[in-house]
Amino acid sequence: MPTEVLMPALSPTMEKGNLAKWLKKEGDAVKSGDVIAEIETDKATMEVEAADEGTLGKILVPEGTADVAVNTPIALILAEGEDKSEIKASKPSAQQKAAESAPPAKSEKTEAKAPATPVPKSQEKAPEAPETKVAADPDIPAGTEMVTMTMREALRDAMAEEMRRDKDVFVMGEEVAEYQGAYKVTQGLLQEFGDKRVIDTPITEHGFAGLGVGAALAGLKPIVEFMTWNFAMQAIDQIINSAAKTLYMSGGQMGCPIVFRGPNGAAARVAAQHSQDYSAWYSHIPGLKVIAPSTAADAKGLLKAAIRDPNPVVFLENEILYGHSSEVPKLDDFVLPIGKAKIARAGSDVTLIAWSMGMTYALKAAEELAGEGIEAEVIDLRTLKPMDTETIIASVKKTGRAVTVEEGWAQSGVGAEIAARIMEQAFDYLDAPVARVSGKEVPMPYAANLEKLALPSVAEVVEAAKAVCYK
Amino acid sequence: MAVAKKSPNTEEPAAPEGPIADFSKAQELDAYRMMLTIRRFEEKAGQMYGMGLIGGFCHLYIGQEAVVVGMQMAMKEGDQVITGYRDHGHMIATGMDAKGVMAELTGRTHGYSKGKGGSMHMFSKEKGFYGGHGIVGAQVPLGTGLAFANRYRGNDNISVTYFGDGAANQGQVYESFNMAELWKLPAIYIIENNRYAMGTSVTRASAETNLSRRGLSFNIPGVQVDGMDVRAVKAAGDKAAEWCRAGKGPFILEMLTYRYRGHSMSDPAKYRTREEVEKVRTMHDPIDMARHRILERKFASEDELKKIDADVRSLVNEAAEFATNDPEPDTAELYTDIYR
Ligand SMILES: Cc1ncc(C[n+]2csc(CCOP(=O)(O)OP(=O)(O)O)c2C)c(N)n1
Ligand SMILES: [Mg+2]
Numbered sequence: 001m002p003t004e005v006l007m008p009a010l011s012p013t014m015e016k017g018n019l020a021k022w023l024k025k026e027g028d029a030v031k032s033g034d035v036i037a038e039i040e041t042d043k044a045t046m047e048v049e050a051a052d053e054g055t056l057g058k059i060l061v062p063e064g065t066a067d068v069a070v071n072t073p074i075a076l077i078l079a080e081g082e083d084k085s086e087i088k089a090s091k092p093s094a095q096q097k098a099a100e101s102a103p104p105a106k107s108e109k110t111e112a113k114a115p116a117t118p119v120p121k122s123q124e125k126a127p128e129a130p131e132t133k134v135a136a137d138p139d140i141p142a143g144t145e146m147v148t149m150t151m152r153e154a155l156r157d158a159m160a161e162e163m164r165r166d167k168d169v170f171v172m173g174e175e176v177a178e179y180q181g182a183y184k185v186t187q188g189l190l191q192e193f194g195d196k197r198v199i200d201t202p203i204t205e206h207g208f209a210g211l212g213v214g215a216a217l218a219g220l221k222p223i224v225e226f227m228t229w230n231f232a233m234q235a236i237d238q239i240i241n242s243a244a245k246t247l248y249m250s251g252g253q254m255g256c257p258i259v260f261r262g263p264n265g266a267a268a269r270v271a272a273q274h275s276q277d278y279s280a281w282y283s284h285i286p287g288l289k290v291i292a293p294s295t296a297a298d299a300k301g302l303l304k305a306a307i308r309d310p311n312p313v314v315f316l317e318n319e320i321l322y323g324h325s326s327e328v329p330k331l332d333d334f335v336l337p338i339g340k341a342k343i344a345r346a347g348s349d350v351t352l353i354a355w356s357m358g359m360t361y362a363l364k365a366a367e368e369l370a371g372e373g374i375e376a377e378v379i380d381l382r383t384l385k386p387m388d389t390e391t392i393i394a395s396v397k398k399t400g401r402a403v404t405v406e407e408g409w410a411q412s413g414v415g416a417e418i419a420a421r422i423m424e425q426a427f428d429y430l431d432a433p434v435a436r437v438s439g440k441e442v443p444m445p446y447a448a449n450l451e452k453l454a455l456p457s458v459a460e461v462v463e464a465a466k467a468v469c470y471k
Numbered sequence: 472m473a474v475a476k477k478s479p480n481t482e483e484p485a486a487p488e489g490p491i492a493d494f495s496k497a498q499e500l501d502a503y504r505m506m507l508t509i510r511r512f513e514e515k516a517g518q519m520y521g522m523g524l525i526g527g528f529c530h531l532y533i534g535q536e537a538v539v540v541g542m543q544m545a546m547k548e549g550d551q552v553i554t555g556y557r558d559h560g561h562m563i564a565t566g567m568d569a570k571g572v573m574a575e576l577t578g579r580t581h582g583y584s585k586g587k588g589g590s591m592h593m594f595s596k597e598k599g600f601y602g603g604h605g606i607v608g609a610q611v612p613l614g615t616g617l618a619f620a621n622r623y624r625g626n627d628n629i630s631v632t633y634f635g636d637g638a639a640n641q642g643q644v645y646e647s648f649n650m651a652e653l654w655k656l657p658a659i660y661i662i663e664n665n666r667y668a669m670g671t672s673v674t675r676a677s678a679e680t681n682l683s684r685r686g687l688s689f690n691i692p693g694v695q696v697d698g699m700d701v702r703a704v705k706a707a708g709d710k711a712a713e714w715c716r717a718g719k720g721p722f723i724l725e726m727l728t729y730r731y732r733g734h735s736m737s738d739p740a741k742y743r744t745r746e747e748v749e750k751v752r753t754m755h756d757p758i759d760m761a762r763h764r765i766l767e768r769k770f771a772s773e774d775e776l777k778k779i780d781a782d783v784r785s786l787v788n789e790a791a792e793f794a795t796n797d798p799e800p801d802t803a804e805l806y807t808d809i810y811r
Contacts (some may be wrong), residue, residue: 051514
């Protein structure tokens with residue numbers, strides 16, 4: 001039976017085009033790949049190639065014809081041994097076949113006639129996003145010794161413990177090895193694990209982030225340190241497009257067990273390019289987990305969890321918090337669940353929601369508020385994605401009032417997201433609109449007085465809390 | 472890594488000795504069949520795109536078949552392959568199933584990515600194929616990371632990273648070159664120079680048009696190869712692989728090749744003449760040349776080649792049939808595979 005050549009579509013949205021030119025004439029021999037015609041739209045031209053070997057038996061649409069519908073047979077190719085007499089006989093079925101192989105979404109008419117192609121389900125309603133339950137923090141046995149250490153030390157211990165446990169874990173980044181870390185977080189790791197596993201990189205964020213992702217796709221478990229998250233903007237394509245999306249785009253085949261970590265947020269007096277909070281940026285991305293601890297214990301337990309997690313994790317530390325000391329339980333294997341917030345201080349009048357550096361403002365504000373008779377409940381989110389909405393909502397149902405605290409900018413910020421979730425899930429429990437305390441919408445200024453103004457303050461948190469309490 | 476402290480690499484690969492070695496009968500016939508499979512697969516994909524069964528971008532590999540087929544012949548079990556979006560040929564060459572590839576092109580359940588990746592994003596851990604990447608140049612650090620993993624594990628596998636002449640101008644390529652040589656990673660970089668990046672010719676985009684020289688300042692050896700001759704590709708691939716497996720670091724092969732079709736399916740085609748395309752097609756087609764050699768050396772008769780053609784055609788037709796009738800993914804798949 002002669003083979004039909006159909007009017008092709010140049011793009012999924014094209015419905016018709018012009019048959020500009022026939023490059024072969026009836027009776028010409030053609031072989032697979034030969035250009036036989038040229039078609040065009042207002043945007044592009046395309047060459048129609050013969051798909052089969054044979055003779056161009058008949059041209060059905062002459063050159064110069066405008067607005068030829070996609071999938072219309074435009075010519076017939078005769079196979080070896082067939083002759084022109086076969087053309088007539090095959091004609092009715094030609095039309096039918098065109099309809100059958102028509103694209104699923106092109107027009108309702110062809111769709112109805114096309115049993116071979118499954119009906120597109122695009123009109124279906126999206127299913128509900130599945131809910132995930134996160135385990136509570138592990139119990140710390142009574143009598144466990146508590147060790148006071150800085151967050152810097154806690155992070156180092158977390159990496160060292162995981163590197164001892166799993167030889168696939170390695171650390172790479174600028175100055176992580178011989179220099180012992182730009183902020184001394186990797187202190188001593190080179191000495192213990194050697195230069196095969198503690199690797200100084202050139203200053204090539206985009207390159208080494210991508211190299212880390214490649215190593216993770218191959219099954220290793222890299223910890224990629226960014227000297228600060230400000231510089232990771234050069235690598236953000238690899239973090240989002242390669243690390244976060246590959247599992248999905250591979251239908252679940254290619255996991256990417258990697259941790260990207262480093263100091264985030266405002267440092268002191270370094271101005272706009274070195275002082276920025278990326279909480280909102282990364283917590284926007286499906287496929288990433290985002291952690292931002294405020295205490296040494298949380299930093300340790302969550303970094304260990306992040307290293308073990310089979311997904312890409314963005315671990316946002318804070319330069320100012322590195323030096324803060326707090327108690328860490330002395331346990332052989334202290335791992336905390338990712339995705340679980342913590343009530344850092346219980347209260348009944350207003351809920352303050354913060355993470356990382358924001359917690360220092362929130363806790364001090366709660367202290368001051370207590371002096372004025374307002375009992376604030378302070379939630380430390382610890383993980384930004386997945387966000388523990390349950391803990392937030394339970395608290396707001398109790399207090400009826402909420403204030404979010406973040407160093408980042410308000411627009412499209414994490415506070416905005418929290419406010420939206422409270423509005424969606426606890427609207428009837430609210431006694432006042434949710435208030436946001438955030439960084440001012442300016443690049444970070446250098447001058448000491450302006451920098452202070454650009455950042456949230458304890459006073460602003462106190463003021464916002466009082467305002468939602470109508471006091 | 473320990474090797475970073477070694478003095479820079481000053482060894483140069485030996486100059487090619489005389490003409491390209493001929494293939495054995497089995498090699499010629501295997502390479503012919505594989506190149507033809509890719510060609511027919513791509514032609515079919517083009518037709519299915521034209522029928523609206525394939526959506527979005529669809530970049531065909533027609534004309535460049537000898538590059539991936541020759542390179543695959545230089546690889547061994549456990550080696551890894553990674554490339555950009557013009558990836559169908561690489562997948563077929565690594566031995567991925569044509570049905571699964573075609574069903575991914577049509578966005579169906581049994582596509583390699585369950586229909587969630589499409590033409591540009593497919594993977595097969597089993598076959599060592601690491602994608603399938605849509606961001607020009609992004610596969611280069613990733614491929615370097617695959618080589619890093621081989622080095623870290625101390626095996627003697629290599630990674631083969633393919634990218635285009637356009638991608639060769641991306642900064643991350645040079646960040647990768649530097650690390651690969653610094654740490655002596657077993658990475659072969661294949662620059663598929665098909666003369667154009669979309670509508671921009673190499674001469675309009677590259678200050679140094681001999682792309683094999685792009686590794687010079689990193690001390691990475693580079694060689695230009697006739698990418699239309701599968702034997703030349705295999706020979707160059709063997710040398711590069713030997714170099715990498717010996718722990719001497721990365722190697723660059725610039726494959727001089729050509730794409731016959733437009734960049735994607737929709738292409739204004741105003742940046743080159745039809746004569747230019749026709750000239751390559753009639754004088755340097757990798758498949759025609761292989762066919763000619765086979766007949767000349769009497770490795771197969773016309774009839775035996777016809778039989779191969781028919782086999783290939785039916786394999787491709789089955790793939791197309793499968794990909795047309797396979798159902799779309801279940802809507803429950805919307806939320807799977809985001810996290811493990
Ligand atoms: C970072 C980035 N910039 C631009 C594009 C759009 N784009 C897709 S392919 C392409 C041309 C690449 O040409 P080349 O590297 O020579 O590969 P070829 O298409 O010839 O195989 C461009 C500009 C992209 N996908 N990613
Ligand atoms: Mg190109």
